[in-house]
Amino acid sequence: MMSETTSEEQEQVSGPAFFGKEVRIWRMRAGMSQRELGERANYGQQYVAKVEAGERLASRSFAKVCDEVFGTPGTFVRLREWASLHGYPAWFLPYVQLERQATGISNFSATFIMGMLQTADYARAVFRAAHPREAVDKLDARVERRMRRREVMEKDSPPLEWCVLHEACLRTEVGGRDVMSAQMAHLLEEAESPHVALQVLPFGAGAPPTPGGFTLLRFDEGPGIVYADTAMAGQVIDTPEEVESTTARFDRLRADALDPQGSLAVIRRVMEEFAQ
Numbered sequence: 242m243m244s245e246t247t248s249e250e251q252e253q254v255s256g257p258a259f260f261g262k263e264v265r266i267w268r269m270r271a272g273m274s275q276r277e278l279g280e281r282a283n284y285g286q287q288y289v290a291k292v293e294a295g296e297r298l299a300s301r302s303f304a305k306v307c308d309e310v311f312g313t314p315g316t317f318v319r320l321r322e323w324a325s326l327h328g329y330p331a332w333f334l335p336y337v338q339l340e341r342q343a344t345g346i347s348n349f350s351a352t353f354i355m356g357m358l359q360t361a362d363y364a365r366a367v368f369r370a371a372h373p374r375e376a377v378d379k380l381d382a383r384v385e386r387r388m389r390r391r392e393v394m395e396k397d398s399p400p401l402e403w404c405v406l407h408e409a410c411l412r413t414e415v416g417g418r419d420v421m422s423a424q425m426a427h428l429l430e431e432a433e434s435p436h437v438a439l440q441v442l443p444f445g446a447g448a449p450p451t452p453g454g455f456t457l458l459r460f461d462e463g464p465g466i467v468y469a470d471t472a473m474a475g476q477v478i479d480t481p482e483e484v485e486s487t488t489a490r491f492d493r494l495r496a497d498a499l500d501p502q503g504s505l506a507v508i509r510r511v512m513e514e515f516a517q
Contacts, residue, residue, distance in 0.1 A: 258295025
């Protein structure tokens with residue numbers, strides 16, 4: 242049984258902080274030091290300290306070891322899942338949960354590079370532009386949640402992530418030249434994965450078949466879904482007609498875009514321009 246904490250107290254701390262508090266309580270009940278728990282999980286003492294302080298969300302493997310050590314079958318694994326979702330806007334939660342189940346993620350980035358491919362500095366600049374008066378700690382929490390979504394690509398069988406990037410995404414200076422140079426380098430690094438495919442839609446391709454970006458999710462079973470951002474929130478669409486229509490648009494985008502090799506050459510060239 243987990244320690245008694247009210248829902249109001251849970252809301253006052255971040256998901257990772259709440260998870261870390263529980264780890265500390267159960268570790269102390271077990272009479273273990275941070276070093277001893279870390280050794281059981283093949284992590285160092287500093288890792289355990291950061292988890293308990295809420296400075297980082299524990300890995301799935303660490304959560305499993307906590308369940309084994311503390312005799313709480315599945316409890317810390319489920320708590321970690323809750324912690325990983327805690328803090329997302331209510332309208333975005335359905336998409337995040339679906340994203341974790343997807344076998345395919347197809348994205349058209351029309352204005353900004355898609356969230357799962359952003360560096361922390363790029364994401365911070367995007368959020369700062371949208372929330373210019375927000376406190377630093379809240380902004381950092383937004384960035385941390387966005388970086389956390391990358392975990393879906395670390396699974397044993399990750400989805401195929403296919404992104405068509407409009408050239409405007411590469412050349413819009415978000416966060417400054419150094420941030421953009423590092424972002425381009427990050428894209429090149431991500432493209433080395435067999436699970437990631439990048440294509441650039443050049444300015445010369447003309448008007449794209451859709452004015453805004455979107456994401457298509459595919460699943461082993463059941464129909465796919467479309468996610469599109471709006472000025473106020475995001476929208477998850479699962480009507481077969483809209484999914485089919487958006488899939489056709491993505492196919493046209495891929496056809497009009499440069500091939501992967503040519504796309505990486507453009508990204509590399511833009512990176513070098515920003516680095517000058």
